[in-house]
Amino acid sequence: MKHSRMRAHLAGILALLLAGGGPATFAQETHIGGLTGEASRGKQLYRRYCVGCHGPLGDGRGENAVWIDPKPRNFVTGTFKCRSTPTGALPTDEDLYMSVTRGFVNSNMPSWLPLTEQQRVDLVAYVKTFSSSFREEKPAAPVPVPSESAANQQSIQRGSELFQKMNCWACHGKEGRGDGPSAQTLVDNRGYPIPPYDFSGGTRFKCGESNQDLYRILMTGLDGTPMPSYASGLTPAQAWDLVHYLRTLQINAKHKRPTADSEQKHRSESKPVGEELEGRANRF
Amino acid sequence: MGTIIKCLHLIAAAIFAFSTAPDIARRTMAITRASGATTRTSEAWPGVPEDGTVSGTVRVTGPQTVATRIDMAADPACLKMHPAPVMSDEVVTGPNGALKNAIVYISEGIGNHSFDPPTIPAVFEQKACTYNxxxxxxxxxxxxxxxxxxxxxxxxxxxxxxxxxxxxxQPPGSSPIEESFAREEIIPVKCNVHPWMKGYIAVFKHPYFAITNKDGMFELKNVPRGEYTIEAWHEKYGVLTQKVTLETNQAKTLEFVFKR
Incomplete structure (x- = not known):
């Protein structure tokens, strides 16, 4: 066992030497689709667009940070809300790319669609250099999102029972208005107050807007916030039931919800400027 | 010559990178030390008998802290389990200000000695809407x-x-969850659903730590000879530090007093 591991190490070292790269480049390559991120180019963009809030050290202490609530993300700890990976794991490149692209509702983080895809990939590559975790830890496998079950009355009813059983109401409130008995006590991992999501407002979620995104939020949790992962408590079928029920709480949601397909299409069609942005303004 | 040295550096760096990979780091090995023997020789300190003891008490002086009442009304399931009022157990003191639930540990003096973690799990239970x-x-x-x-x-x-x-x-009736922490630190633990639930998981890279009992007493056993910094930590009162020098087979007594 030990020997085979050793051999694997030696093979790895050899591969590194042949590739001509040090260990740092091993884990930090950034790929989105066919694009490869370049941290040095990302640094230039970061210095121009991100440094004001996230700071030169990536610790979320930029000069604007004191005026901002919620506070800018500290990249050094490697803790990220929007992931496709289990709680406690690092996000994938795609997760970070989508966060930069989407921005975060109810925060000062805008959507960076005005930047080209290549620029956003470069930014992801640079942001990853702030945390040693990306060098030290293997990326985790994404949480699988199985195909959605039928959203019928029975499913919604089961979801409503789960909302009660899983104590979702303790923070989000009996009607999902973000006014549960524990809502006022919630703080993020830096001790700043953080309100639970108010479903009645109908705004999109922090980490996306499709049913698939909602499923993922339930199963991965939003690390750094009080929202836990339900991966050890819900079966995939139960999680879909809960998704269907949660949708019924969005009583003020006005716009048509995009399906996973249209989101995928939207992603692949995202262009630097112009119509794309206007399109988004209508949808969000 | 220069290129050979450069090559060696690269290999060393690569080995370092691999040795810190978590899957390697997480592997556990059975503890091979003989138990019950009076004098044991440390693997971490080869050839040095580890038979010293540091024991003592942790106390707090000054006006007594009045325990606050915990209101569990937010979750009827929790409320039902407590017919009597529940008081906070953040500060639990006995006669003479003996302080329960302080952590006493060696903070310096271990150097780079490494210890394999025990194979039995540490258990953290949620019971009656408190941590046990x-x-x-x-x-x-x-x-x-x-x-x-x-x-x-x-x-x-x-x-x-x-x-x-x-x-x-973790819903009721679900199977236990297994996790671990890679590095040393005292970690606050919360249940966001039940905001009164507070606990701490103290993670050490060595076995020389103890949590005081209701009499404020602690004992660090099997400590090899050496110079150590010992700290006493309490969630409300902070940290006290003392230095101690231990000869072979020596038992030393320390007293930590938090002043309010």
Missing amino acids: PRILGMRARQTLRLINSDPTTHNIHPVPQNNREWNLS
Whole structure:
């Protein structure tokens, strides 16, 4: 066992030497689709667009940070809300790319669609250099999102029972208005107050807007916030039931919800400027 | 010549990178030390008998802290389990200000000696909407087993500075969750659903730590000779530090007094 591991190490070292790269480049390559991120180019963009809030050290202490609530993300700890990976794991490149692209509702983080895809990939590559975790830890496998079950009355009813059983109401409130008995006590991992999501407002979620995104939020949790992962408590079928029920709480949601397909299409069609942005303004 | 040295550097760097990979780091090995022997020789300090003892008490002086009442009305399931009023157990004192639930540990003097974590898991239980124990001591890379014995859903949310943060929901009747922490630190643990639930998981890379009992007493056993810094930590009162020099087979007594 030990020997085979050793051999694997030696093979790895050899591969590194042949590739001509040090260990740092091993884990930090950034790929989105066919694009490869370049941290040095990302640094230039970061210095121009991100440094004001996230700071030169990536610790979320930029000069604007004191005026901002919620506070800018500290990249050094490697803790990220929007992931496709289990709680406690690092996000994938795609997760970070989508966060930069989407921005975060109810925060000062805008959507960076005005930047080209290549620029956003470069930014992801640079942001990853702030945390040693990306060098030290293997990326985790994404949480699988199985195909959605039928959203019928029975499913919604089961979801409503789960909302009660899983104590979702303790923070989000009996009607999902973000006014549960524990809502006022919630703080993020830096001790700043953080309100639970108010479903009645109908705004999109922090980490996306499709049913698939909602499923993922339930199963991965939003690390750094009080929202836990339900991966050890819900079966995939139960999680879909809960998704269907949660949708019924969005009583003020006005716009048509995009399906996973249209989101995928939207992603692949995202262009630097112009119509794309206007399109988004209508949808969000 | 220069290129050979450069090559060696690269190999060393690569070996370092691999040795810190978590899957390698997480592997556990059975403890091979003989138990019950009076004098034991440390693997960490080869050839040095580890038979010293540091024991003593932790006390607090000054006006007594009045325990506050915990209101569990937010979750009827929790309220039902407590017919009598529940008081906070943040500060528990006995006669002479003896302080329970302080952690006493060696903070310096271990050097780079490394210890394999125990193979048995450390257990952290959610019971009657409180943590049992409130203060858990465990080792880095040891398995942490989380148990929910309540008829309500909890979430276990450790908020570390030096380890990865995670947050897991655990409904009633679900099987235990197993986790671990890679690095040393005292980690606050919360249940966001039940804001009164507070606990700490103290993670050490060595076995020389103890949590004071209701008489404020602690004992660090099997300590090899050497110079150490010993700290006493309490969640409300902070940290006290003392230095101690231990000869072979020596037992030393320390007293820590938090002044309010």
